[in-house]
Amino acid sequence: MKSIDPKDFKVVDKVKxxxxxxxxxxxxxxxEKEEKLDKVQAKLSNLQDIMYxxxxxxxLICLQGMDTSGKDSLIREVFKEFNPRGVVVHSFKTPxxxxxxxDYLWRHYIALPEKGKFAIFNRTHYENVLVTRVHPExxxxxxxxxxxxxxxxxPKxxxxxxxxxxxxxxxIAQNGTIVMKFFLHLSKDEQKSRLLRRLEEGKHNWKFSPGDLREREHWDEYQEYYEEAIxxxxxEHAPWYIVPADDKDMARYIVAKIIWEEMKQYTDIQVPALDKEILDNFDTYKKTLENS
Incomplete structure (x- = not known):
């Protein structure tokens, strides 16, 4: 497999x-994609333990994308090795x-992660300049x-x-929250295939909503407003990464690899050293336990 470099997906200049x-x-x-993802999952899980x-x-991991872009399944697969106490998922629907x-940011503020933890926003505060621009009412x-x-x-x-x-x-970045934002870049043809699959395969019927078809009619508007917002x-303190999303397995691996590579830069995240007094009394604590 070709190597994945976060710089290839990071938005540093204007994009189309x-x-x-x-x-x-x-x-x-x-x-091979699954094997690669499994390895990164284990690394991220261990990192989260240390971070805790x-x-x-x-x-804070922010996920945006058109309907069917794979946000839910990506969350399930990328973070499934985490200690459940170390990661919280928030799905922001109609207020x-x-x-x-x-104010519109309030519900996002109160969902921010505690120190030592990850939070995933499945749809995010950006809905307030995306959905509301398409539907200003x-x-x-x-x-x-x-x-x-x-x-x-x-426009103002x-x-x-x-x-x-x-x-x-x-x-939030200045106060210790590491922010990474991912746009799952899906093609209109692939969305069509995934919506048809929801209709044709019984186990996926529950995912289908007529609203998906109504929003699909606004595809070009959403692309314009996504591009503008991104x-x-x-x-630098809150970068966007544009991830090709027509292949779900590959998108999951790319997101996981980017998170891992970016987190590695925080070399100060280490297990804290024990207090010297505790270290000096290890033998005493051990004997106390053995004799209890």
Whole structure:
């Protein structure tokens, strides 16, 4: 298999999604991809244990992508070796009544990971500049000052939201949260195949929603707004990675490998040394236990 370099997927300059591949040829069969993923899974699990003991960093993994891009299965496969206490998954759907009584970032703030833990946002705070741009009428439910109709939602409004998201990510990064954002780049043809499979295979019927077809009609709009958001918010402290997603197995491995390679840069994440007094009394503790 060809080696995976995070730099090949990291957004450091302006990108055009139409020019980026949705499928990567790596000269590997499914068994080899699975074997590679298994090895990275074990490394990440061990790292999380060390990170928990170190207790100074947390990690936020943000996953975005069109319907059927494979977010759910990626979470299941990439993080399945983690201690369940060390990783929390949040799936952000339509805001509920309580969430709408706060600003749009509130529900994301309260879901941020504790020190020593990973959090995965399955759909993220970026929905507030994606879905709401395609359907600006959703903004009216937020009951914002000066927004009384869709006509009040100007380009300046979206610029302000992008600034707020950048400030949010900068704030949490400066306080010890390592942020990595992944866009699962799916082709329209592959989405069509996956939606048809949901209809044709009984075990997948439950995944199908007519809403998926309605949102598919807005494909070009979503691509435009994804591209704009990614280009405006990929920062060194909170980078975007665009991952070809037509091959689910390969996408899972790429995401896992990127997380591992980026986390390796934090060489200060080490198991903390025991207090000298405890070390000096190891023999005493051992004898006490043996005689108890």
């Amino acid at each position: 999604l139409k020019k980026l591949p949705t499928l990567l040829n790596v000269d590997a069969d499914d068994d 003991a170190h207790n100074k960093y947390s990690v 509920n009544s309580t969430e709408l009584e706060h 959703f903004i009216l439910a937020e009951n914002l000052p000066d927004i009384n109709s869709v006509d009040d939602i100007t 409004f979206w610029e302000k939201r992008i600034d707020q998201i950048n400030n949010f990510e900068k704030h 280009n405006q918010t990929s920062k």
